[in-house]
Amino acid sequence: MSLRNDAFKLGALAVAISMAVTGCGSDSDNDPDPQPQMERLTRIATLPLGSEATGLFMKEDGEVFTNIQHPSDANVTQDESGHTYTLATVGLIEGMDIHDYFEPVSVPETDEEKQIMRVAVGRYNVLGQQGNDWGGAPEPSGLGAINVKDGSATIRVSNDPDFNGWVPVSENEGYLFTNWEDRPGGMSRLHLIRTAEGSWEVQNNDATMVDFSAVHGTWVNCFGTVSPWNTPLTSEELYFDDTANWNAPNEGGVQDLADYLAGKTDSSYTTAYPNPYHYGYIVEITNPTDTPAPVKHFTLGRYSHENAVVMPDQKTVYMSDDGGGVIMFKFVADEAGNLGSGTLYAAKATSDSIPMDAAQAGFDLEWIELAHGTNAEIQSWVADYDGITVADYVEGENSYISEQQINDWAESKLDEDLDGSGDVAANPFGDDRVAFLESRKAAVKLGATGEFNKMEGININLTLAEASVEGDGEQAYVYVAMSDISGTMLDEEGAIQLTNDDARCGGVFRMPLQAGYDVARLEMVELGGPYQPTDEANTCSVDGLSGPDNVAVMNDGRILIGEDTGNHENNMVWLLDPES
Known part of the structure; x- marks a missing residue:
């Protein structure tokens, strides 16, 4: 396994000699004019000051959606299209195929370059910016508006598209x-049509914020995927490790959730206080091209969901958990889809x-069963905490x-005295609610490893994954990013x-797919850095x-790969060739 810390030092030499080498995926023997090999890491885009790169999604034709989250107010420079980037932006790198060879975009040097979105190939099409009015939609405040449950008032207009x-x-x-x-979370739906000139355009009469009132609203909608049956899966990133303090006075965003449920913005706790066990799940958006209908999947556990990716069998799901001292989860559905x-x-x-160099990190994985459940039965347990x-x-x-x-509960599952009381306790509930409502704590009690840090996007390529498991292709992997490998991972x-x-x-890991879409191994494939603490602007190498x-x-x-870092002055979007 080659590592980036060696590869990027040789990047200039690799490019110099690569004119005789094919580009990724081509055959030099059959190509009379082969393209040069791209570097192991190729910089696709640099973002405006203050912003992180979110929402990476590649269309079938190789165009790439990526957003500009919470940019700085200092970004006053206009780009070639006349846009400035003081507002959160939803956009698309269009007019290209990301699979083709291209030269990387440079690191921004001037103030003007640092304040705009710069791409190596194609053009960045701004589809919308926070608060954009989309012409006649019933919701107030436009794109990114977080409204109360009945839509009568706006809590805020978010600057955090993901x-x-x-x-x-x-x-x-x-x-x-x-x-x-x-907090509360939100989701927009934009109807896009490609113009005769090849650019994508929002249909303002069919743009809206998704209505989550049927599921009591959502909390911190983070990354996500689209299921193999073409429904978006949005992740509730709970970031609330101690449920005991949920109903403490003035506790974080819980007040805004209470306002959301009450249908007003006057902190009406007594009339509509949120149940914590309604939040922290994967939410599937069914009926996406008509009237979107969200469904919370309590079965996939409650924690800080960063992402869930469904395998081609439409049953196996791998899920990342964001935060410190967190866990990797898997779910296997009873039936496909x-x-x-x-x-x-x-x-x-x-x-x-132990200890182990992070650049060579490798772990064997064993999957500990927590419990079997259905949405209906788990929802009935959630209702016990209403009011x-x-x-x-x-x-x-x-x-x-x-x-x-x-x-x-864990003692009863393991038939083991875990707290040293001298006795094995009985299950206090007679059911498995603990596994689904307090999933992190339940998992650690049963022996899972709760030491991962900032576990972010987890994803596959469906076509490659299916071919690999069916024996018709090369080894495929589930990739998972960890944005900051510290805390319980470095102790x-x-x-x-x-x-x-x-x-x-941080770094990017991968897990080789095995038969039945199982994984039993987690390995570092691209370590970040080098770390250079004396450089105030770029503490990690650009x-x-x-x-x-x-x-x-x-x-x-x-x-x-999209970055979320304060250790680069300008966050970046990268293309990684793990085999180069």
Whole structure:
């Protein structure tokens, strides 16, 4: 396995000699004018100051959706299309095929270059910016508006677009679903048609924010994927590790959720206080090309979902968990195309060595079964916690599932005394609600590894994955980015004890797909950095990754990577060739 820290140092030499080498996916013996080999890491885009690259999604024709999240107010320079980037932007790199050879875009040097979106190939088409009025839509405040449940008032207009999911209708028409990563969360749907000139254009009479009122709203809609049956899967990134404090007075974004449910913005806790167990799931958008209908899949567990990717069998799902001391999860549905019933698993990781250089990190994975469940039965358990408000909060106590109940449930599952009480406790509920409503804590109690840090986008290429498992293609991988490999991954305790300061810049791992779409191995494929703490503007080298976040896998096996980092002055979008 080659690593980026060696590869990028040889990049100039590789390009110089590569004129006799084919581009990715071509055959030099049959090509009279072969293209040069691209570098291992090729810079596709640099983003305006203050923004991160979100929503990477590659269309079948090689055009790439990518957004500009929370840009700086300092971006006053206009680009060639007359746009400035002080507002969050949903857009598309169009007029090209990302599979073709191209020269990388340079690192921005001037103030003007740092303030705009710069792409190496094609053109960046601004489809919309936060607050854009789309002409006659019933919702107030336009694109990115987070409105109360009945639509009568706006809580805020978000500047945090994230996941893009493309649902095509034809070669020249489709619907773009975009997450708005806020509390409460949101999702927009833009109807796009390609013009005669080849550019994509929003149909303002068919643009809207998705109505989540039927599922009690959403919380921090982060990355996502589109299922093999063409429905967007949006991820609720819970970022709320201690449910006991959910109903504490003035607790974070819970107040805004209460306002959302009450249909007003006056903090009406007493009339509509949110149940924490309604949030932290994968939400499927069914009926995407008509009236979108969200379905929360409680079966996939409750935690800080960054992403869920469904394998070609339409049953196996791998899920990443964002935060510190987190877990990798797997779900296997009872029947193909239906995520409403199945079994939840969590990964136990065994390191190749302890300690271990992050650049050579490798882990064997074992999947620990947590429980089987259905949406209906889990939703009935959730309902047991309705009606709890701030009036029920007592400091030091818990109105929800307690640590002791989690321990006792695990003891009953394992038939083992875990807390040293001298007895094996009975299941306090007589059911498996703990596995689905407190999934992280349940998984660790049963032996899963809760030491991963900032586990971000997880993704595959469906075509490559199916060919690999069916024996008709080369080895395919599930890729997962970790934007900051620190904390419990760099300490001297537990199953994961990595070294190497470059790990602070993050890295991209991969898992080889096996028969039945199983994975049993997690390996570093591209470490970020080098880490250079004396450089205030770019603490991680601009020639390498920093804060890899969302990923997409191309049909030739290369990887698109968007950054979420404060260690690059300008975040970037990269193309990684893991085999170069």
